[in-house]
Amino acid sequence: xxxxxxxxxxxxxxxxxxxxxxxxxxxxxxxxxxxxxxxxxxxxxxxxxxxxxxxxxxxxxxxxxxxxxxxxxxxxxxxxxxxxxxxxxxxxxxxxxxxxxxxxxxxxxxxxxxxxxxxxxxxxxxxxxxxxxxxxxxxxxxxxxxxxxxxxxxxxxxxxxxxxxxxxxxxxxxxxxxxxxxxxxxxxxxxxxxxxxxxxxxxxxxxxxxxxxxxxxxxxxxxxxxxxxxxxxxxxxxxxxxxxxxxxxxxxxxxxxxxxxxxxxxxxxxxxxxxxxxxxxxxxxxxxxxxx
Numbered sequence: 166x167x168x169x170x171x172x173x174x175x176x177x178x179x180x181x182x183x184x185x186x187x188x189x190x191x192x193x194x195x196x197x198x199x200x201x202x203x204x205x206x207x208x209x210x211x212x213x214x215x216x217x218x219x220x221x222x223x224x225x226x227x228x229x230x231x232x233x234x235x236x237x238x239x240x241x242x243x244x245x246x247x248x249x250x251x252x253x254x255x256x257x258x259x260x261x262x263x264x265x266x267x268x269x270x271x272x273x274x275x276x277x278x279x280x281x282x283x284x285x286x287x288x289x290x291x292x293x294x295x296x297x298x299x300x301x302x303x304x305x306x307x308x309x310x311x312x313x314x315x316x317x318x319x320x321x322x323x324x325x326x327x328x329x330x331x332x333x334x335x336x337x338x339x340x341x342x343x344x345x346x347x348x349x350x351x352x353x354x355x356x357x358x359x360x361x362x363x364x365x366x367x368x369x370x371x372x373x374x375x376x377x378x379x380x381x382x383x384x385x386x387x388x389x390x391x392x393x394x395x396x397x398x399x400x401x402x403x404x405x406x407x408x409x410x411x412x413x414x415x416x417x418x419x420x421x422x423x424x425x426x427x428x429x430x431x432x433x434x435x436x437x438x439x440x441x442x443x444x445x446x447x448x449x450x451x452x453x454x455x456x457x
Contacts, residue, residue, distance in 0.1 A: 193394025196343040218294035223287040223317040248293030352442040391439020395432035
């Protein structure tokens with residue numbers, strides 16, 4: 166098989182069907198821009214959700230009276246539980262200071278004693294920052310003797326899980342829809358190229374050319390269309406995000422700067438879409454002479 170012939174035939178499809186080839190490249194580009202933008206939104210939403218989850222600590226209040234030895238034993242036992250990343254002891258005095266800082270009220274003006282109990286602030290490991298798994302840790306901590314009550318923002322955590330699931334579901338279906346559109350148009354473009362070379366393909370079959378030899382240029386043409394569409398989409402999104410970051414606040418700007426792997430993924434996805442479309446057409450329309 167001649168490499169130069171294969172590449173020459175692959176590029177010839179662009180000159181023979183310029184409009185359909187450009188349409189295919191443009192469709193892949195637009196599809197990837199849509200998916201990429203929503204993907205960036207999803208990635209940043211996930212980052213915000215993860216940051217919010219990390220702040221939803223669990224708090225276990227101790228049964229009084231409690232000694233230093235009791236605190237050490239309880240802290241060691243809680244730390245050993247699966248899903249617990251860290252445990253911080255909050256004494257009665259520390260709890261009073263935190264209360265006064267957050268509310269601005271001075272309990273000593275109302276009461277002559279400190280009514281706040283000592284507690285443990287429990288930080289969960291990342292895999293356990295969901296409603297279902299947090300509930301498992303909650304049950305285990307609550308069952309420990311010496312623990313009075315355990316609290317965490319269960320309603321908020323369940324809401325976060327629900328919204329995260331909805332976002333992921335929308336992104337999945339959107340990605341499938343635009344991907345299928347890009348594959349269909351690429352397949353149609355390659356089919357037009359195959360029709361334009363029908364007589365040449367027939368002649369090559371008669372002189373003994375293998376199916377691989379005949380099909381490879383069309384497959385490469387699809388890959389080239391996907392590569393051009395993916396590269397164009399990555400370049401456009403890079404410019405859009407960089408331009409938008411100039412007008413965003415310092416807190417929001419970092420979310421508009423996507424890592425290099427994001428743009429590489431866009432290009433690779435374009436290649437995959439182009440290859441998928443060309444493969445569909447080649448398998449359907451370039452068949453052995455006996456099967457036609």
